[in-house]
Amino acid sequence: MYIKDLYAISPQKTHDLSFENGDWQVLNEYIYKAIEPSYQDLIPNAQLRRMGKAVRMGIGVSLPLLGRNPKPDGIIFGTANGGLEDCIKFLNQIVEYNEGTLTPTNFVQSTPNALAGQVALLSENQGYNMTHVNGSLAFESALMDASLYFDEHSGTEKNLLLGAVEEISDYNYNIDRLGERFKEELVSNEELLNSGTKGSYCGEGSTQFYLSSNPENSLARFSAFKQSSHLSPDEIQAFVIDFLEENNLQRKDIDCLLLGKSGDVNTDSWYEEVEPLFENTPVVYFKKSVGEYRTVSAFASYLAVRLLNGQAKHLLQNQATGIPRTILIYNHFDAVRHSLILIQK
Template sequence: MKKTYINGVGCISTQKTFDTVFLEEAIPHTDETVLTVISPVYKDYISPAASRRMAKGVKNGIVASALALKDANVENIDAIITGTGLGCIEDSEKFLKNILDNNEEFLTPTSFIQSTHNTVGAQIALTLQCKGYNFTYVNGVVSFESALLDAKMQIEEDEANSILVGGIDETGDYTISLFKLAGRVKDESNLTSNILNSKTSGAIYGEGASFFVLENEKKESTYAEILDVAIINTLDPNEVETEIVAFLKANNLQISNIDALILGFNGNVDSDIYYKDIAKNAFAATPQLYYKHLSGEYDTASAFALWMASKVIKTQEIPEIIKANSVEKPVYNTILLYNQLNGKNHSFTLISK
């Protein structure tokens, strides 16, 4: 079976994650409850005429994919696989608002056409003239992991040599207002200077687009190898350690072989208990990292985490801003990522040098 290598990465997020050294300009967000992306210069990648009609999620996806392809020094790919939780939610909101405002008459179809979840994958394919396999996974918080799993299986089975995989989500004003009503978004009076010490429910929400070029060959640009991805729908906090041990055992590893653990802490006291239990016990002697104080919470935030993990393995450095504990190791060869949202849809991703 062929191995799967990450040969190029591109990330547009609520931090400056392009045209800069790894997280050098990152700032933790402690005074906002909803974060917006730091936009690149879109006209460098998309013609202004086309850009005007695109939602920000589509534009960010196109730019992040272009950055990944450039990083991998690749022009042609065999497949495009994307994951998204809410798709192009801004255009969906726009279209529904037009229906109400115009009494269901005289509607322009543009917003409707652009509102589907697979718009990003389609636009990237049009840009690259890629006529290969093009699939979008919409599986909530494991949308990106589903895309990753699909790509890994295709490369292993020799169905494709080079695949572009990404996770994209954007915020929409109306959707965020519903999330606030449902208590998903932190109240502004409950903001904390460090989400690791949060005592309240709700999370800081964000958006972003992270893309990866996965190939079956090791190159000069290679960041890491993807060893395994696993998705489990429901777990109790006391079952997480058992599942991680079994997952590592299936890859001939144990907890002591993990050089860094990346956890999806989002400041929600109700679900961060899943991370706190293993951080305090099983992985107490392992360097622990976190990222949602930088990226915000969204369905494909784990793609930002994979971008971060890839950079850690390649640079062999862990910026102070993402350290959740003070444990250090001389080398970072094997990294485990664990994410979940509100106690559901648990995912484990294992990468190594």
């Protein structure tokens, strides 16, 4: 699957490429909120004020990509929660109005597939449309769906819009905080990985890719991916090595490693099992830039493509002398669901 174009809204200034050009934001907050661009030139005001944040961020990424590329043959998104804020508002209205006349806007945006539907309506796209709501493997499931789509239509040039979106709502944030997924004390993201305490900080964002079966003028490609659940620390190294062997790669072939270390003393040890496999390989910890959320592997993939094209070199911090050509991403959420993504130039 060849990546022709990409765009992201995140807690860093990715929307105007400031992040890629060296502007790394120091975050000293409990919640890493997305830095959103002005939507005035993209979305009519009448529609904008009715959009929940997840839909707004998603549309704000989709429309620029669709505006500079041919109409895709399908739209595939992954999300763990969708627009949960609007969902809770709708459920509360059911009680408040005693199942009477409810606000249609909150109903329309209360389901995870609201973004995919909105993008299809705004772009008049009647092609394949799918949203995967597989928790912390939602983006990986979307990747698998896209791969199957291209395999099914092999021999014919096809294009897909692939992405992920996640918003921070008070409801899911408080639930995750009570589950000790987030820190009680405050440290900056510069010190996050050395905090030595439980939990991380919550992030959000929307990341999307314009994919094609045609390699011409591509930025990079999704070469392979793999997911698994309920692994033990003793199984992680074999999980990674088997993945490399399945793709005819050796450890020395990996030019850069992207790891999802989040500063959580309870779960970062899984990453420490992987790092020794790749001695002298540059490592980038992407969660200290954007925080922890269930589809953060989409942002990691975005970052990998930028690194493969010579951008965001400040993240390597003089660890490498050249531009990488093969990047391996390893991420997990709660040390329960694990994923590997291989992206190559």
